[in-house]
Amino acid sequence: MGGKGMDHWERVNNPYDDDKVIAACSLFGMMDTSGKRFSGGDTITAIANMHERGNGLGGGFAVYGLYPQYAEHYAFHVMYLDEAARREAESLLQDGFRVALAEPVPTRKTRAIENPPLVWRYFLEVRTQNGQGLSHDDYVLEKVMQINTGVRNAFVFSSGKDMAVFKGVGYPEDIADYFRLDEYQGYLWTAHGRFPTNTRGWWGGAHPFSILDWTVNHNGEISSYGINRRYLEMFGYHCTMQTDTEVIAYAVDLLVRRHHLPIEVVADVLAAPLWSQIEREDGEKAALHTTLRQVYGSLLLNGPFTVVIAHQGEMIGLTDRIRLRPLTAATKGDLLFLSSEESAIRLVCPQLDRAWIPMGGEPIIGSLQRPLAKREPVAVEEATA
Amino acid sequence: MKTYLPPRFVIDRYAERCIACQVCVRQCSFDAHAYDGEDDEIRSYEKNCVGCHRCSVFCPTQALNIRLNPLSYRPNVNWQPEFIEDIIRQSEGGGVLLTGMGNDKPYRVYWDHLLLNASQVTNPSIDPLREPMELKTFLGRKPDRVELDPASLSLKTQLAPQVAIDVPVLFSAMSYGAINLNVQESLARAATEAGTLFNVGEGGLHQTLYKYANNAIVQVASGRFGVHPEYLDVARFIEIKIGQGAKPGIGGHLPGGKVSEDVAETRMIPAGTDALSPAPQHDIYSIEDLAQLIYALKEATNYTKPVCVKIAAVHNSAAIASGMVRAGADIIALDGLRGSTGAAPKMIRDNVGIPIELAIASVDTRLREEGIRNQASIIAAGGFRNSADVVKAIALGADAVYIGTAALIALGCTVCQQCPTGKCAWGIATTDPILSKRVNPDIGARRVVNLLRGWSLEIKEMLGGMGINALESLRGNRLHLRGVDLTDGELDVLGVRLAGR
Amino acid sequence: MTTNISSNGGSTVRIDVNGTHYRELNGLIREAVADGAQRIDLHDVHGQRYIATNLRTEAEIHIHGTPGNDLGAFLDGSRLIVHGNAQDGCGNTMNEGEIIVHGHAGDITGLSARGGRIFVREDVGYRAAIHMKEYEEKRPALVIGGTAQDFLGEYMAGGIVVALGLTLNGENCHKASFVGTGMHGGVIYLRGHINEHQLGKDVGVSKLTRKDRTILRDLVTQFAAHFGYDAEEILASRFIKLVPLHLRPYGRLYTC
Numbered sequence A: 001m002g003g004k005g006m007d008h009w010e011r012v013n014n015p016y017d018d019d020k021v022i023a024a025c026s027l028f029g030m031m032d033t034s035g036k037r038f039s040g041g042d043t044i045t046a047i048a049n050m051h052e053r054g055n056g057l058g059g060g061f062a063v064y065g066l067y068p069q070y071a072e073h074y075a076f077h078v079m080y081l082d083e084a085a086r087r088e089a090e091s092l093l094q095d096g097f098r099v100a101l102a103e104p105v106p107t108r109k110t111r112a113i114e115n116p117p118l119v120w121r122y123f124l125e126v127r128t129q130n131g132q133g134l135s136h137d138d139y140v141l142e143k144v145m146q147i148n149t150g151v152r153n154a155f156v157f158s159s160g161k162d163m164a165v166f167k168g169v170g171y172p173e174d175i176a177d178y179f180r181l182d183e184y185q186g187y188l189w190t191a192h193g194r195f196p197t198n199t200r201g202w203w204g205g206a207h208p209f210s211i212l213d214w215t216v217n218h219n220g221e222i223s224s225y226g227i228n229r230r231y232l233e234m235f236g237y238h239c240t241m242q243t244d245t246e247v248i249a250y251a252v253d254l255l256v257r258r259h260h261l262p263i264e265v266v267a268d269v270l271a272a273p274l275w276s277q278i279e280r281e282d283g284e285k286a287a288l289h290t291t292l293r294q295v296y297g298s299l300l301l302n303g304p305f306t307v308v309i310a311h312q313g314e315m316i317g318l319t320d321r322i323r324l325r326p327l328t329a330a331t332k333g334d335l336l337f338l339s340s341e342e343s344a345i346r347l348v349c350p351q352l353d354r355a356w357i358p359m360g361g362e363p364i365i366g367s368l369q370r371p372l373a374k375r376e377p378v379a380v381e382e383a384t385a
Numbered sequence B: 001m002k003t004y005l006p007p008r009f010v011i012d013r014y015a016e017r018c019i020a021c022q023v024c025v026r027q028c029s030f031d032a033h034a035y036d037g038e039d040d041e042i043r044s045y046e047k048n049c050v051g052c053h054r055c056s057v058f059c060p061t062q063a064l065n066i067r068l069n070p071l072s073y074r075p076n077v078n079w080q081p082e083f084i085e086d087i088i089r090q091s092e093g094g095g096v097l098l099t100g101m102g103n104d105k106p107y108r109v110y111w112d113h114l115l116l117n118a119s120q121v122t123n124p125s126i127d128p129l130r131e132p133m134e135l136k137t138f139l140g141r142k143p144d145r146v147e148l149d150p151a152s153l154s155l156k157t158q159l160a161p162q163v164a165i166d167v168p169v170l171f172s173a174m175s176y177g178a179i180n181l182n183v184q185e186s187l188a189r190a191a192t193e194a195g196t197l198f199n200v201g202e203g204g205l206h207q208t209l210y211k212y213a214n215n216a217i218v219q220v221a222s223g224r225f226g227v228h229p230e231y232l233d234v235a236r237f238i239e240i241k242i243g244q245g246a247k248p249g250i251g252g253h254l255p256g257g258k259v260s261e262d263v264a265e266t267r268m269i270p271a272g273t274d275a276l277s278p279a280p281q282h283d284i285y286s287i288e289d290l291a292q293l294i295y296a297l298k299e300a301t302n303y304t305k306p307v308c309v310k311i312a313a314v315h316n317s318a319a320i321a322s323g324m325v326r327a328g329a330d331i332i333a334l335d336g337l338r339g340s341t342g343a344a345p346k347m348i349r350d351n352v353g354i355p356i357e358l359a360i361a362s363v364d365t366r367l368r369e370e371g372i373r374n375q376a377s378i379i380a381a382g383g384f385r386n387s388a389d390v391v392k393a394i395a396l397g398a399d400a401v402y403i404g405t406a407a408l409i410a411l412g413c414t415v416c417q418q419c420p421t422g423k424c425a426w427g428i429a430t431t432d433p434i435l436s437k438r439v440n441p442d443i444g445a446r447r448v449v450n451l452l453r454g455w456s457l458e459i460k461e462m463l464g465g466m467g468i469n470a471l472e473s474l475r476g477n478r479l480h481l482r483g484v485d486l487t488d489g490e491l492d493v494l495g496v497r498l499a500g501r
Numbered sequence C: 001m002t003t004n005i006s007s008n009g010g011s012t013v014r015i016d017v018n019g020t021h022y023r024e025l026n027g028l029i030r031e032a033v034a035d036g037a038q039r040i041d042l043h044d045v046h047g048q049r050y051i052a053t054n055l056r057t058e059a060e061i062h063i064h065g066t067p068g069n070d071l072g073a074f075l076d077g078s079r080l081i082v083h084g085n086a087q088d089g090c091g092n093t094m095n096e097g098e099i100i101v102h103g104h105a106g107d108i109t110g111l112s113a114r115g116g117r118i119f120v121r122e123d124v125g126y127r128a129a130i131h132m133k134e135y136e137e138k139r140p141a142l143v144i145g146g147t148a149q150d151f152l153g154e155y156m157a158g159g160i161v162v163a164l165g166l167t168l169n170g171e172n173c174h175k176a177s178f179v180g181t182g183m184h185g186g187v188i189y190l191r192g193h194i195n196e197h198q199l200g201k202d203v204g205v206s207k208l209t210r211k212d213r214t215i216l217r218d219l220v221t222q223f224a225a226h227f228g229y230d231a232e233e234i235l236a237s238r239f240i241k242l243v244p245l246h247l248r249p250y251g252r253l254y255t256c
Ligand code: SF4
Pocket: B011, B027, B028, B029, B030, B031, B032, B033, B048, B049, B050, B051, B052, B053, B054, B055, B056, B066, B425
């Protein structure tokens, strides 16, 4: 893979060559576990209510169940700084895929949004002869990396099926307005308002960070970043964004997609139980937790974090093991909410069945496989209150 | 347990001068002198001596000299005596090595590699004795531009609260408990007289000092000692303490022994308990939490005063400072590697942080690149020794500096590093009522005011030499600095050219 | 976004908060107080921070909705009644006054409080009552109807924490770990059970004395009155008392 593009994005995302990009923020997620699709209105209202937590240098959304008419196509959202970049990237896409549709992502003129890049979307099918032994997902991943590291001024920021990310520089409510998110429907929405500390903020640097259909929204700063990153690099991931979020996304991709671990176990890697707690567990559980810490010690996310992770059919909320960042969960019928602040949930759904604060390191999982009205989400019974 | 530690100092007592008046016995709070009634003689217990010079200064016949014990170990570049003795100390005490004052290790002091400019021929130097010389500095957030009413041309812009100081030197945070009230009062009065501010640290503001509150900076630190609405209301500005240069990343424990009745009342905790300052502030785990506390304080004081945030200079200071400014800090205080303290674990003091010179340069550069340097003032701290250091710091990009040790030296401190013992023979880092009397606020204030007066005159001399008559023309003006004996990398971080270029 | 303020001509004022920014809202509250309001009703509160911070009044403020973080920070005498849940930092560094939460409260409830009372009907989050302090007659109290998450009473230097365990079911055991880590003052009363390993190494368990019972009775009676419980029924159960083992938990940490 060529270096010019990658260097370029590193420079844009981390213009001062800091150890990494540091940011914090507000998080919101809302999922209908029965799979019913709904508009982005509530998510936008909720994230806007946490305006104080961001600083206007980044806002973004992930939506699942977004493109049912192209459910089997990889939906690429790509930003370009100029037309030349678009031509170059598109010729790569034409070579690598059958392009079912290419069009600019519809936008609305908004005063709050300055200097937006060109944002296009493509619905793509992998040509069978292109596989070369790679799975479709790995093939797509390689193409994404190829564009992001090889084509100057082009950046693929979303590449999953029946889902997409919308993000940019601005408060999340302004980004939503710009991308007309009130006009879309999905069964799972997540949103992020960003407070970057050491970057001027650029469109690609906003959250969610996405790889294939995984999206990660993150709040906090991980002190273990240096080793998390070096560990993932051994497995071939290029951390071009130099953000905690990117590292979390790759860690989840590695553990779930490549190492086939269930998400509950992934939580035990990222927010591993303390040794004092493991000592009190029964033999089998203790052995599992001990082994996970021994093998994946380099993936422990050490330091304050809350993440809202999503992929097709599932939304996961997780905080660090001593809960240094906030997360409130709530349910109403089939709906699961995750939010940095309870007030944002109450604003869009005043009469909740239940609102609670999960324990640190305990994943809250909403899944289409387990609609809430039939079954409580995993770990609810364990949560206090 | 018999200690294996050799005495650090030798006490020379000249018998022909000694009149056995016992002044030294009374002055030494470390029990290194004792009177033997039987022989009518003064004896020395050298293993107790910490080299603070209190006795030799006060000996009426100059019969005492204190010098380093010349006892030598076999030379070894790796096993320096200090490391050997630290291990002895720990093998006998079994704890974290505790020390006082600032980092004493030979890390490069960049001030000594930076040289100032002076005008010759092409522009005139200014004579500070006759011409106006302005040191007045305003600390606080400044807007990007001034707006006038287009019709009347009257001023529309309303500035955020500003704090004016007459000399760009403030007294850094020293809490009641770490030092005693006489020291705080000396500093408070000196600040009031010299037109600058003193910082009460995190131990609260004692009732008797409320009359100096207009020159007080009050701290809100992790322990939240003595923080209540009135405390916030009376202060000139509020400083949120995240960290300090002597011990970045860790909290503090004021030992119960120093928590006297009066200290307890000011901190509002029971006497005799340890006053624990946790490492983090438990409502700040992230940048948006810092914003939350900044605005909580602004809201609590109705936006009447600036809020400062103090951090230790560490690896990512530039990025962190940028975040702090965006989080609403009106002033940021950077405390460098050589910043002092009343007590710090030695390993932390000597090994964590970065030099203040590099931190000032990188923070100022970053804030300018991001176009937000005007949004916050920078106060630099950590080992400022004289007015030339101050001038160089301002040229690198600071608005003002904090001094701590320098002010204490004016009061008698000899940097003996015994502060955590609470036995300071100079009556400074102690709350012992008898030792505390050794600092008389009338005299103390005088000494400190004299120091500031001297530094102001010198700063004016240096400015005049550069052809500058207002301090703001020097602020961030790195063209008035040149480096000697520095690598390209160091010059690059400092943003300073090599001397001769 | 409209803010409706109405007064019944008497001493009660109603504010429909409805998206008003906290800075403006606190301004309105201050104005109402200056005009002599004794009771202020805030409706439609959704995350406004710092409500009633540093308000020097004895007025009663009713909050309908979900107040934002740092509710009543530096509170100085007012009475705040939350008809709903409170978020993080409720009663941060409060000095005097009372906060009553008809629901749960988030992390660091009562952080560094130095006076006043907080009553929470249900549970509280992590690090409740962290670094609470007391000095002579100024003795803050946090009464939790349910239970707490980890690090309850961490670094506690004074004050009283009561956790009544009313939301616990079955085995009646509190779930928090690291309770009282670094505690060196104050007292925690727990109704229900807690295991040894859940306690910080700086706390010890002891029996309640007559004096403890008096304090507890007073606080539980107030709690019961606020939330409609039977105080006697609550008091009839077994309580345990957690106290610091040392005034100086870190006294042996250092070598000079
Ligand atoms: S007063 Fe100071 S220098 Fe003199 S003997 Fe005592 S410790 Fe040593």
